[in-house]
Amino acid sequence: MASGTKKKPTPKKVAKATRGSVVTKRGVPWGTIIAVVGVIALAAVVVTYYLVQSAPKRALAEWVPSASNPDPSTKLSGIVTKTYTGSVHVLPTERVAYDQSPPFGGPHDGYWAACTGIVYPTAVRTENMVHSLEHGAVWIAYNPDKVTGDALNKLKAKVTGKPYSMMSPYPGLDRPISLQSWGHQLKVDSADDPKIDEFITALRQNPNTHPEVGASCDALGPGAFDPSNPPPFDPTPPGKDAKPMDYKGSGGTQQDMGKPSTAPTS
Known part of the structure; x- marks a missing residue:
């Protein structure tokens, strides 16, 4: 055999060299890595979005009424509560000598103010x-001399389009903002106060805290209560003919639940 003749590689050596070449050509699976990273990033975005969007609801969870906690508002610092008799009506021409300002219970007009998420631009009777x-509504009253601009817009956002909610200026209010539900009141100084949302969550349509569960908040319309032209607020002190807080009701007034009276109420 000549010294310059090369030996042919064996089949085993050929197979080994081929496998080594394939491994070298495969390299790092960048496509797979990029796809996995993309999926993880998308999942992170979804989770973050959920946490951000649900944060307000989770923060207010303890203020939702339940069988074991029928009135969570009692935990609010500064809350004022009183017990009032419901279904005591006066005529549109009569006034009540309320014991609170703004009032949050007691005798009232036979026609309710529309409370379907309405922001009244002027003070209402x-x-x-x-x-x-x-009927289970929450009323946000504010001092128009103290609440304007961005603060006013923040309050409006809490009411506009929200069922069983209403808002109106209340001239002469002793604090910038006052929240009312039946038998409950909370006064605060800032539209950013978290107690506003806590009050609303605890008391709006809370079946444990208002007399007429399921009663309507819809507008009654012209001749009764027209939200586009509501009866104006009277800033003067009630006269001697104003009805006292223990008044039993005037005859011929509108009955509750939206049904006109067929006979004078006692």
Whole structure:
């Protein structure tokens, strides 16, 4: 055999060299890695979005009424509560000598103020607003001299389009903001106060805290209560003919639940 003749590689050596070449050509699976990273990133975005969006609801969870906690509002610092008799009506021409300002219970007009997420631009007759509280609404009153601009817009956002909610200016209010539900009141100084949302969550349509569960908040319309032209707020002190808080009701007034009276109430 000549010294310059090369030996042919054996089949085993050929197979080994081929496998080594394939491994070298495969390299790092960048496509798979990029796909996995993309899936993880998308999942992170979804989870983050959920956490951000659900944060307000989770923060307010303890203020939702339950069988074991029928009135969570009692935990609120500064809350004022009183017990009032419901279904005591006065005529549209009569006033009530309320014991609170703004009032949050007691005798009231037979026609309720529309409370379907309405922001009234002007102050509304108190006797109508109180009737809406009896139906489970929350009323945000504010001092128009102290709440303007961004603060006013923040309050509006809490009411606009929200069922069983209403808002109106209340001239002469002793604090910037006052929240009312039947038998409950909370006054705060800032539209950013978290107690506003806590009050609303605890008391709006809370079946344990208002007399007429299921009663309507819809507008009654012209001749009764027209939300586009509501009866105006009277800033003057009630006269001697104003009805006292223990009044039993006037004859011929509108009955509750939206049904006109067929006979004078006692």
